[in-house]
Amino acid sequence: MKNFRVLWIPAVLIVMALALWWWLSHETRTTSASTQDPALAALLKDPAEIAKGHYLATAGDCVSCHTVQGGQPYAGGRILPTPFGNIPAPNITPDPDTGLGDWSFEDFWRALHIGVGRHGELLYPAFSYTAFTKVTREDALAIFAYLQSLPSVHQPSKPLGLSFPYNVRTGLTAWRALYFKPGVYAHDPAQSASWNRGAYLVQGLGHCNECHATRGTWGGTDSKAQLSGGQIPALDWYAPDLSTAANGGLQGWSKQDIVDLLKNGQSSKGSAFGPMAEVVASSTQYLHDDDLQAIAEYLQSLPPRPKPLPDSSGFNSASLVASGQEIYAQRCANCHGKDGRGVPDVYPPLDGNSSVMEPSGINATRAVLLGGFPAVTQGNLRPYSMPPFAQQLSDAEVAAVITYIRQAWSNHAGAVQERDVIKYRHTPID
Incomplete structure (x- = not known):
């Protein structure tokens, strides 16, 4: 009887897939930009609407995913890695053949709001429609106006890097049923x-x-x-x-x-x-x-979190902390201070630093091994970089200094072991 009940699971998923296919085939229409309402077409040319859309697209950081390094903004080509394979970001400039040039606003709204492409295809959630569904129709229209105002770039999409069964889009039906609930953001009257x-x-x-x-x-x-x-x-x-x-x-x-x-x-x-x-x-x-x-x-306003569970691995980090303290004094204290407080507006503090204390220890490990650069911003045009120590410190030494930092001062994070460092030593910084 138990096995029989299990057989219902794929049956239900098949029914859901068929239902979604029927809905898409009956409700989703491919429209053309040339058939849009004249008033809407005029609004899409309004400089104020375009400027609003520029700001909103910036807030959504659309350019990061839809621009390959060294390429034209929004022309796509960047490869988005996932555990299931690589997904190339598409061209969203108004090129009629390879971009959004022949899309109507309704096409764009469906993609943003329900994760369905212009021809009714289910979109992979590497495109964050699970969040963008909350965007209002008015804001979506402004974003579309901005994207349509961009220079047209002819850049065909790169091939999808997913293998079977992940390259079968209908399989997304079950995923969407589990993880996607469409709906514009609902104002909370109890809040400001x-x-x-x-x-x-x-x-x-x-x-x-x-x-x-x-x-x-x-x-x-x-x-x-x-x-x-x-x-x-x-x-x-x-x-x-x-x-x-x-x-x-x-x-x-x-x-x-x-x-x-x-x-x-x-x-x-x-x-x-x-x-x-x-x-x-x-x-x-x-x-x-x-x-x-x-x-x-x-x-x-986010709520408190449960108190972290004590380390049950039985790993004794005392020797790591002791050797790590010596390494820190030699390599790190000049910038980050003996007290781990850093130098304001120059070197970041390590005491109480969320990146240092995050549960996995990945961020601190990668920073020590590979170094890195903070963001270059209008308020910080020449940030100080973190030098890499991969060539100067062994895996054991990296584990030691990170463990010391994660357990010094007011920090109370878990140890990082040598095996953890080995895993990330040759991982690219980006």
Whole structure:
């Protein structure tokens, strides 16, 4: 009887796939830009609407994914790695053959709001429609107006790098049933206008949960663990928990700390490295101050997190800490200080730094091994870089100094072992 019940699972998924196919075939229409309503067509040419769309596209950091290094902005070509294979970002300039030139606004709205392409195909969630579904129709229209105003670039899409069964789009039906709930952001009347604006930006255009949440086997996030931190799939960076309350990844951060990081790439609590440095450089540094304050207000309202469980591995890190303290004094203290507080606006603090204390230890390991650059911003045009120590320190020494840093001063994070360092020694910084 138990086995019989299990057989219902694929049957239900098949029925769901057929239902979605029927709905798409009957409800999704391919339209042409040339058949749009004249009033809508005029609005898409309105300079004020285009300027609004430029700002919103910047808030959504669209340019980062849709621009290959050294390529034309928004012309696509960047490869987005996933645990299931590589997905190339498409061209979203108004080229009629390879971009959005022949798309109508309704085509664009369907893609953004329900994750369905112009010809009814299900879109892979590497395109963050799970967050963009919260974007209002008015804001989507402005973004579309901006994208249609861009110079047209003829750049065909690269081939999809997914193998069977992940290259079968109908298989996304089950994924969507589990992890996707379409719907525009709903204003919370119990909260302030600023809080709601911050929630809208974080949950929608900012798509922060796409990185700052743990993903399961099939790449979905737990709706009950929003913004609670997680390892970014295929990139080997850990995006910290964003709660500023007890046991949160940003515990003790003030509103100004959050604003400073998003605007300048660094604050009194730490600096943006890795993927977050790119987000700051291409997106958040350009946000209006009131929007940055709104984001900070929303993040400060996130609830406390459960107290971390004690380390049950039985690993004794005392010897690592002892040798790591010596290495720190020789290699790190000149910049980050004996007390781990760094130098304001120059070298980030390590005491209380969310990137140092995140659960996995990946971020600190990669920073020590490979170094890195904070974001270059209007408020910090010449940031000091972190030099790489991969050629100067052995795996055991790297493990020791990181363990010391994660357990010194007010820090109380777990140890990093030599085997962990070996795993990330040859991983590229980006």
